[in-house]
Amino acid sequence: MIRLAAAFALLAAPQFATVAFAQDFSTNSEARSWNLYAEVPALFEGKIIDVMCELTGDCPANCGDGERQLAILRSADDQIVMALKNNQAVFSGAVVDLLPYCGQTVTLDGLMIADKDFPIRNSYQVQRIKAADAEWATANQFTKVWAAENPDAKGKGPWFRRDPRINALIAADGYLGLGLEVDEAFKKYLFE
Amino acid sequence: MRRFIAAFMGLFALPALAAEGERITVTGEIIDTWCYYSGVMGGPDSVVGSAHHTCALWCSAAGIPIGLLAEDGTVYTILKLGAQDNATGGDTALRLASHTVTADGMFYARDGINYIIVEEVLEDFGIVNLTHEDYDVVPSFAIPEPKE
Known part of the structure; x- marks a missing residue:
């Protein structure tokens, strides 16, 4: 009985660790500071997802083709990280930067906004994206897409x-x- | 023994349960989540309402997720707003920027973030949070100075 309990506890431990404690993803991050009061550099790997699809199972092709909010399903802990902002200082989100990577597992670098005294979790500014063997791509596509549209x-x-x-x-x-x-x-x- | 195993299996099932939807009706202000969370423009009270309305239009049009700031301080990230699949950047989201509304929809919570898929805006109270009386305009350049 004790051995069984210990085995279950070992199996359960990583899951509860991710729930109870925020992990440090700052190692090797080269994210540029925006002088935000609660910014934390964060470099991690994850799959680009359509959030509504992930929550409800309603999944149009290509993550909604830009019509839906996108997020990252972080590989390390299976948590959804909301991509609120791209790397341009022009009030721009990150959907157009993430959309080309819909369904792909990529590496992202940017700033996590984390404040234990304010209801913020897993909110992220994407500064750059790296797919497989490709070079880093800066998340700055909004103005180009806007101009074309x-x-x-x-x-x-x-x-x-x-x-x-x-x-x-x-x-x-x-x-x-x-x-x-x-x-x-x-x-x-x-x-x- | 079966109860012991069932208890552990129940613990494993927690994240899946948290993602199940629940129908709710919420009254709150439609806000720009980036400015509200990041503090990039100032404290949370200054980046809502009339003072921040123009910036809220800019951010929504450019794809930053919008949120519903409920009267109890809870923020729901809006994934859909009425008939439009795209809550953010859509015409409805722009028309309702900074408005206080009563919304009916499906609520989801996962990994510390609350989400709402708004099926219907039941009532639109307009912009009732007159923050320009305390903060003027945020950011300060939102209203261009008239040319001489």
Whole structure:
């Protein structure tokens, strides 16, 4: 009976270790700091997944072809790591960077946001991706994809000042989203 | 003995159980998860509501996951929003950025993250979190200064 209990305890131990303690994935990471208060460099291997597919079993082809949020199923502990951000400082997510690797096991380097006092776990900024024997690829594809999808939005300034959908919403509801009258009064306070 | 083995097998089954969905109705604000979690723009109270509305539009349009910040402080990552398969970057997500809504959908929890697949937005209260009164605008360049 004691031997049986010990065998089960050994089998169970790694699983509970991953639940109870956050692992250190910072070894060999070359992630660049973004000076975020809770950033931790993290380099790890994992499979690129469609999160909704993983949770519900509803799995369109090619991880939803960009229509779904993507994540990494980390090989070391089978945990889902949400890819919130890519490596560009332009308010951009990581879906377009991860999509080419849908279903593949790749190595990723970036920053984990980890704060035990705030409800954050497994939230990640992807800085670079490496597939099998390929070179590292920087996660910076958003602006290229946006430009290709918005050929009529050429001009000066960053993409977020030229995006037609964003500009239409701001034109209708203002920068605060509270209507143009509130917006005008606020801009007077802000700039005059 | 059978009870002992069953107890251990039950422990092994915990992650699978955690991923099963549950129907819920939640009221909360649709937020930008990256700014809220990372602190890149400031504390969590400054990156919600009207002060952060323009940035929330930028982040949603660019594919950063949106979340539903419930009244009790729980954040649900939104994987689907109504009829649109793509919660983030879709027209509905942009229209509802910073809005407080009551949403009905399926809740999942796995590996410390809460998820909701919103089947229907039952009520849209608009932007009711008037954070610009305390924080002006976040980031400060969100509203371009008028040219002379």
